[in-house]
Amino acid sequence: MSETTTRPAATPAPGGVQTVRRVITYLLLLTMVIIAAIGLSGLLERLLSVGNTMLNTDNYGLAQSLAFTLVAGPLAALLWWLIWRESAIARDRASVAWPVYLMVASTIALLTFTIALFTWVANIITGDADLSGLAVPLVWALVWVWHYWMWRHPSKGPSRLVGVTPAIASLIGLTFAIGGLTLALSALINSALAGVGAIAVAGSPVWQPILQSLVWAVGGGAIWWWHWFRVGVRNHTTGFSHVLLVYIAGFASFALFASGVTRTLATTLTLLAGASEPLTARFDEYGIAVSTAAFGALTLIYHARVVAAHGPALSSASRLVSAGVSLAVAATGVGVTVNALLATISEPLIDYSIRSLLLGGLSALLVGGALWWVIWAPRSASAANRVATPGRRVYLVVIFGVSALVALITLLVIGFQLFSFILDNSSGESFLERSRQALGLLVATVLVAAYHFVVWRRDMASGVTHEPRRTIERVTLVAAHGDELAQAIRTSTGARVTVLRRADAGPGEANADAVVAALDGIEAAHVLVIATPGIEVIHLAE
Structure with missing residues (x-):
């Protein structure tokens, strides 16, 4: 059940000189809050590390912390009092500047205190932590709680962009959680594949990276859970929340999954083809590859359900973004494969680096192509219901435009390499060796641009309305x-x-x-x- 806060209506904020006044005031307040927090963190660090002789004899650092705290602190308090008065907040709470300030300050405070806190807790596992490490997370946690309270205030909280701050916080928490789980599972897989017998022994060093990663996973999960469920980000219907959902479900989690599967396949093919490296070195790549694919898939599955609950328009946007990601993976595979094949002209395929490059390109082509085929379904791409999909015209134009732009830039690079080869060939490299990366990218982008241009022309000729007509x-x-x-x-x-x-x-x-x-x-x-x-x-x- 999400938290709800009833906020009275606010009249639109006056603009003109008031807008300039708000921008300057909030910028000054943000600057003073950051400086004061840095100074207070320095003083608290000294207080918590009484036995640290080096720190306590640093007079320059002490002078800086005192100046930051005793000068910026009162100025921040004064500015905040001027803003928080009933007469001032009545004009400002309906402006964009007020929620933007809260968003920026809250995000900075949340990132600073969580990174410092998780790092300190993770260092406890290795015995490298002391009390002075709590100074930064304590001070910045207070800054974050203060701004969270202002954002949730029933009569003085912002009346515009109210969903932006918690949405960003939930994304930060999700990033920490998935990153921590991915690294923990990666370390576990690597240890198992390496045949480390100490993995079952409590207190063994093999547990240290796993437990340290789990600290980030648990902490990030708590931040995500609070904002996603308690604050209710998952049920928000604002435009920013929709963009966030499309970004997570259509881009970030899908890209994690695709990259993980691609890397797993590439590592497997390299092992089967025979690697020059020791077997354990190749096994080390399995951990991060498999864990990335696993948690990318879990994140994708969960958020795809949330997106589906928000309606077909959001689901369509998410699928189009995923199609673009899979297309980018496949196009990268084409470019790398062409690059590797061109390299075989001057170097034998038995060369390990070229063979590894070729297998990596083929892996990206296979994984990206398969995902794109499933999502885009090219056999029915010109069906009337597909042509009328919201956002499809924008997707086609963007893909075609970006591909054409990259192809033009690549042509310039190839032209430069050609004239450079003609005018100066002292390096001994052939023109093909110099430009094979650009040639591979050119082939991939030309194929992508040509296909999507043909689809766009078919859509235009079909007579089906791409977007609902605005009445x-x-x-x-x-x-x-x-x-x-x-x-x-x-x-x-x-x-x-x-x-x-x-x-x-x-x-x-x-x-x-x-x-x-x-x-x-x-x-x-x-x-x-x-x-x-x-x-x-x-x-x-x-």
Whole structure:
């Protein structure tokens, strides 16, 4: 169950000189808070390390910590008091500057205190930690709690971009958790493959990297759980939360999975082909490869379900991003494979480095190509329902445009290498040896650009509408809260929505379905919607 905080409506923040004043004030406050926290951390570190003679005789460091604390600290307190007053916050809480400041300060504090804390706890396992290491995490944890309290304040917290800060925090926690689990499993696999008998002995050094990685996994998991479930990031319907979901499910977790599978296949093929390195050295690569694929798959499966619960539009966007990632892996495989094949002209294939390069390219081509085939399904790519997929036209144009741009840059590189070879051949390298990397990349990008250009031309010739036609360009919504209503209007009409919040509670607010039904069939450039139980829709002149 997620936390909910009822916040009264706030009138739009005045702009002009007030915007300049807010930007300067919040920038100064952020600077003073960071400097004061650094100074206080230095003083606390000295207090916790009384027996450290070297630290306690560092007068220069002590002077800096005192200056940072006693100068920046009071200035930060003064600036905060000026901002936090009822008269000031009443104007600023509806501005973008207030949530942006909280987002930046909270993110910096969260990263600083968690990295320092997890590092200190991990060092306890190896016996390298002392109390002075707690100075930084304690101070920055207080800074983070302070800003978390301000963000959650029912009457002074921001009324705009309220979901951005917790969404970023959940992403940070997820990154730490998956990274820690991946490294822990990697160390466990490597130890098992190496046949380390001490793995079953408690206190054996082989457990140290595993336990240290688990510290990051547990800590990151706690941060992610709190923001994802308690704060309710998973249920947010804001645009930023949707972008976050698409990034995690469509890009990050899918890329982890694809890279892990590719590396596992490449290592296996290298072993089967016969490696010049010792067998244990090749086995070491299995740990990170398998663990990356495993936790990338788990993260992908979980977030794919969350994305599916948010509707078909988000699922479609996630699949298109995943198709782009798999296409990039396959194109990389093509480029590396061409590069390796060109290298065999001057070097025999039995050369270990060339053989390893070739197998790596083939692995990327096989894995990326298989994933792309499953996700994109090229046999039915021109079906009417596929052509009408939201965001498909943008995807095709982006892929074609990026591929064409890379191909042009690669041509310039090849041209440079050609003229450089003609004008100066003192290195003894052939033109093919100089430009084989660029030639491999050129082949891959030309193939990608050509295919997607053909698909785009077919889509244009099919006559199927790629995107829903916008019947309303702009909507100005007057409501007591309005966030849920605005999202419903954007989803149903594709219009740009501006929310004007009522200063009073009003007679009540219509539900989202009623507002969408009231806008059905309306064609106008600009519409005013007053979301009371009676719903009034007014066409505005431009």
